[in-house]
Amino acid sequence: MAGPLGPRMLINGELVEASDKKTFPVYNPATREISANVPEATADDTNAAVAAAKAAFPEWSATDPSKRSACLKKLAALIRQHNAELARLEAISMGLPVSSFHYGHSAASQFDHYAEAWPRIQGQASVNTPKHITMTLRQPYGVVALIIPWNAPVHFFASKSAPALITGNTVVVKSSEKAPLAVARIAELIIEAGFPPGVFNVLSGHGLPSGQILSRHMDVRALSFTGSSRTGRLIQEEAARTNLKKVILELGGKSPAIVFDDANLAKAVEQTQFSIQANSGQVCMANSRIYVQKSVAPQFVEAFTKRFSAVRDGNPLEKETNHGPQADEVQYKNVLAFIEEGKKTGSLAVGGVGKLETTKGFFIEPTVFLDTPEDARIMKEEVFGPVVNINTFETEAEVIAKANNTEFGLYSSVYTRDINRAMRVAKALESGYVAINCTSPLTGRDMPFGGYKGSGQGREGLLYSMDNFLEVKSVIIQIEDE
Numbered sequence: 001m002a003g004p005l006g007p008r009m010l011i012n013g014e015l016v017e018a019s020d021k022k023t024f025p026v027y028n029p030a031t032r033e034i035s036a037n038v039p040e041a042t043a044d045d046t047n048a049a050v051a052a053a054k055a056a057f058p059e060w061s062a063t064d065p066s067k068r069s070a071c072l073k074k075l076a077a078l079i080r081q082h083n084a085e086l087a088r089l090e091a092i093s094m095g096l097p098v099s100s101f102h103y104g105h106s107a108a109s110q111f112d113h114y115a116e117a118w119p120r121i122q123g124q125a126s127v128n129t130p131k132h133i134t135m136t137l138r139q140p141y142g143v144v145a146l147i148i149p150w151n152a153p154v155h156f157f158a159s160k161s162a163p164a165l166i167t168g169n170t171v172v173v174k175s176s177e178k179a180p181l182a183v184a185r186i187a188e189l190i191i192e193a194g195f196p197p198g199v200f201n202v203l204s205g206h207g208l209p210s211g212q213i214l215s216r217h218m219d220v221r222a223l224s225f226t227g228s229s230r231t232g233r234l235i236q237e238e239a240a241r242t243n244l245k246k247v248i249l250e251l252g253g254k255s256p257a258i259v260f261d262d263a264n265l266a267k268a269v270e271q272t273q274f275s276i277q278a279n280s281g282q283v284c285m286a287n288s289r290i291y292v293q294k295s296v297a298p299q300f301v302e303a304f305t306k307r308f309s310a311v312r313d314g315n316p317l318e319k320e321t322n323h324g325p326q327a328d329e330v331q332y333k334n335v336l337a338f339i340e341e342g343k344k345t346g347s348l349a350v351g352g353v354g355k356l357e358t359t360k361g362f363f364i365e366p367t368v369f370l371d372t373p374e375d376a377r378i379m380k381e382e383v384f385g386p387v388v389n390i391n392t393f394e395t396e397a398e399v400i401a402k403a404n405n406t407e408f409g410l411y412s413s414v415y416t417r418d419i420n421r422a423m424r425v426a427k428a429l430e431s432g433y434v435a436i437n438c439t440s441p442l443t444g445r446d447m448p449f450g451g452y453k454g455s456g457q458g459r460e461g462l463l464y465s466m467d468n469f470l471e472v473k474s475v476i477i478q479i480e481d482e
């Protein structure tokens with residue numbers, strides 16, 4: 001449990017329970033024992049957090065950015081110091097093995113990076129209009145809402161709030177109901193870091209009511225969301241119906257990995273297997289569809305299934321565990337429903353079993369389907385579990401068409417030793433990220449990340465996220481002749 005009083009929310013500089021005292025239980029998905037009771041933000045709590053952020057905005061946005069920077073740096077140091085505790089809290093709320101948790105350090109480096117990035121908050125100047133000087137000013141939006149998912153909460157908490165705060169916005173973060181514990185602990189650290197009251201508010205609770213209220217709130221001027229495409233659409237609708245707030249969406253994926261017959265097969269097996277197994281397949285960019293050229297498919301499938309079946313599931317708090325449970329019962333049932341349907345459309349090569357009865361936790365065996373028709377639901381929708389479909393192809397044109405035959409477009413990868421083919425395919429793939437001879441979750445930290453098509457709108461990344469939280473104002477000045 002986070003702190004002696006249990007997890008609380010941070011509103012206007014105070015750690016608080018919900019105004020109606022209601023909580024919701026968070027269970028350890030490996031044991032189904034209760035981990036904590038967490039405040040469910042009410043409409044009043046949500047409105048109070050926005051009101052506090054609005055009241056704090058004039059002073060925070062006018063503060064010397066090097067002073068804003070000092071708060072971010074202090075928080076970075078505190079998060080780094082508490083990495084092990086945050087790892088434990090994630091393990092007992094959404095089942096991520098502690099052996100895979102590096103998010104305390106990566107979150108701290110986000111706060112450190114943006115703390116130093118304030119000199120880049122600049123506009124442009126021009127003398128292209130005769131007798132005038134023109135310039136642009138970059139200014140914060142005001143109150144920014146940040147709604148984050150459960151699969152990497154500490155990462156998304158930092159990657160959204162740090163750029164929003166350094167640019168002078170005040171924020172209201174809503175954590176996911178499935179994984180609120182580590183974020184609630186960071187809420188306590190925010191006070192220690194010295195942020196003025198109201199600048200940095202943290203709510204816990206479900207999409208309804210707090211997420212929806214933030215989406216339709218007239219005083220929220222920008223909202224950055226990472227989560228499912230379904231929720232992204234709802235948020236966009238609420239924004240359109242109310243104040244047309246700026247909305248940044250990082251949504252789901254159905255990422256293809258393409259393996260040509262000249263590829264380094266051993267490397268392709270190892271990396272594509274890790275991609276779909278990391279965090280038990282609960283990763284937006286996991287390569288959930290693998291297309292292997294027919295001539296090498298038997299070797300690939302044999303090596304892949306052997307490796308995938310060898311994961312070590314178990315208590316996520318134990319260092320040896322590298323395969324945790326699904327995050328909760330809803331995810332578990334959802335993945336098993338996909339597996340049952342998958343058995344009717346494709347051929348099950350390995351796995352396909354839920355282990356609730358034998359382990360008491362929401363563990364699912366790594367599962368591989370072969371030769372599934374491209375129009376099957378499991379090929380189209382995000383499963384978000386340790387489930388992969390491996391299909392074959394013969395020609396480059398055929399595999400590009402198959403890879404692009406999806407409404408998602410987050411991340412794709414291609415394995416081949418032919419540079420011309422690699423670049424042709426990279427150009428043709430409809431996705432925001434293309435990896436050549438490697439795959440997700442690998443990304444270049446200074447590159448933009450985001451989706452084509454239904455995988456989102458906007459881009460995030462060390463060089464991009466500050467732009468998401470800065471308005472652009474043009475100013476024209478007339479110069480009179482002497």
Ligand code: NAD
Pocket residue numbers: 147148149150151174175176177205206207208210211212215226227228229230231232234235250251252253283284285382384410451455456
């Ligand atoms: P989700 O959409 O169920 O929930 C995300 C957040 O939205 C939670 O905080 C939830 O409480 C909130 N929410 C739910 N209903 C809402 C509503 N009506 N209005 C406002 N907020 C609401 O997603 P999830 O299950 O937490 O996360 C998994 C999804 O996130 C997957 O689809 C995954 O691909 C995606 N994801 C995308 C990226 C990316 O960078 N593109 C990264 C990680 C996860």
